[in-house]
Amino acid sequence: MQPIPAQVRDAEAEASSHVIEVRGLQKTFGDVPAVQGLDLVVHQGESLGLLGPNGAGKTTTLRILSTLLTADAGTVRVLGLDPAKDGPALRTRIGVVPQDIALYHGLRAEENLSLFGELSGLRGARLQERVEWGLETAGLVERRRSLVSEFSGGMKRRLNLVAALLHEPELVFLDEPTAGVDPQSRNHLFEQVEAIHRGGATLVYTTHAMGEVERLCDRIVIMDRGRCLAQGSLEGLRDLEEVRAGLGSGLQVEPGADLERAAAILREHGVGAEVRGAAPDLESIFLALTGRALRDESQEVPS
């Protein structure tokens, strides 16, 4: 038997670590190109942030990767499978947290989880166990018998999240999972997403919110007009030349230095300078003032 060359071994090893591999992906709706030649690789255990403005092609890409749409051109492999051909097999291994609250509002919380758990192939004691897990994770044990229509936006979002995770998928797509929720619920959702990631699942997270990506993602892909503009870690993106040119430069000073005086000296020597403090953002202030406890109790509907 001939030994396998080291280069081939490395390539195979790398390829086997690719949970998602996309080459030249294209999708057009009528005359409108949604995705134009996208290349993308997601590694095993990675948490990838897919960033971009509206119409960037994030959701279309996610729908193709998760078997909901078929691509017009390009090759797509997800967990080694072709989403267009191997849909049923792939769906047992992926979870999708949709942007919409995709729950039956006329059903109770536990009924929703039972429904989606059963359709995901769970049965009997295992199904019951995962429904309990879902209710606990979403913080809705006390409200298990409430109709979803009676829930607050945050409660619905949490249930929306766990409904996609009942079958313990290896790969989870999260499409703006925190839209329209209060900071407490958002923080709760972040904690759950982090827990999923720690559990070994690979994440693909699409959002407009930079802060969410900073907190949750190892690597970031920035898309616009159906193409990938840049990708890498947050630090890597900051080091990109075009990014640095856009942001300007910083100046490190000793702690306790008089910043106003330092800026004045720079200006005297013809260097434009101003002092900007690293103030906490509004969300941090809000959390600090109001605490991190969930506020579902205030949403209770009298029976």
Added chain:
Amino acid sequence: MIQTALTLLRKDLRLFARDRTALFFLLVLPIGLGAIMGTAMGGGMMGGGSKARKIAIAVEDLDRTPRSQELVEAVRSIKELRVEVTADVRRLVADGDRAGGLVIPAGYGEALSSGGAPPDLVLYRDPAKQIASQVMVFQLSPVLFQQTAKGLGSRMMGRVTELMDLPEASRGAITEELMGSYLRVEDIMEGVEAAAAEDAAEAGTEAGTEAGTQAERDDDAPPVTSATEPDATGEVGIMEALPGLMGLQIEDLSPPRADGLPRSAGASHAFSAMAVMMLLFNLVAFAGTLLEERAEGTLDRLRLTPQAGRAVLLGKLLVTMLLAIVQLVVLFTFGALAFKVPVLEHLPALAAASLTWAFAASALGLLFATACRTRKQMEGLSTLVILVMSAVGGAWFPREILPEWFQTAGLVTPVAWAMDAFHGILWYGKGVLSTPELGGVMVPLVVLGSGGAVMLAAAFALYQRRFESA
């Protein structure tokens, strides 16, 4: 304040003008339904007025003589009747396939030729088609009189004296007097002929209005009644007695109920119509939840589960069928309890018809849901289609009173076949399979089942194209 109100008015007008469904209900639907009702009631649209309501009558000539052939030809010449010479006319009427059936008995020609009294002609009528029956008798009377009067003289006079309940002793003199007045009777019959033509025209016009109740009046006719039998007071009116005087024996073929209770064609028709039309509205509305689920994102979530796939549409089919069966059970139970609709005695056939119709109506609902893009679009389209189908399919008026082209058009709708099945079972007492005495509803059920299968296949194809790859 007025300025504010006008601003709000402009806003509402803009919103309304951009709402196609609202515009459809405001403008198109009333015109469409008005056109259908108008045509059905004998209006002239699309030539419906003049060709409307030819009454189907079957003639069976058991005599087969030149005199009987003369009578057949005379009946054929009545332009208000659509005459078919055939055998087994009693069964055709009992099945509801013809409004009436005229039997010319053997010996008719010979009796007339020899100047004797011919045997009675028999006219079978369908009590569920009362107006058609009345028109038919009006149209037949003068023709029968002309054809048979020569041999009827003495018998006719004898019957008159009997009906007038005259003392035995004076009957001979009265009969003689009446015989002497024979020519006057001929004059009277000429008048009757003219009046009959007029009445027939009026009855035809009124038919649509009366039949809108689905009942053609309440036909609590006893099983197989002679139309010339005395009423509760023991008296027989001259108009009711006239057919008998002309040697025409009328039998209303009202199928007997097992429990001996009186029957109501109106109730049977009404519950059949409700079973058909309301079920369509409800099932199409429920099938529309597919579009709601797509809009809300839950359909995508179902599709993302490994076991959903096309089971999503199959699940919808099953649940709509189940709801249909529940609705039919409730409806027919109420009909049986409150209106004595004969449900229990026809349970197997009714169950077969209910299942078949539930399937076909559910398939139609799914076809609407998969063909439309939004719930609102589906509501507008389905309302129009269901109302039109109900009108031409016989759920509003019995089909026989509709213009002929309406009746033909009705056959392409599932409503017509469903009405044939339900009304056939509930009123005519048909089973699924034909018997020597009565036809079955197998044909309507096969048509409904096949149509349902085609609609379901189309719904699955549309679902795959518009929902699974969109």
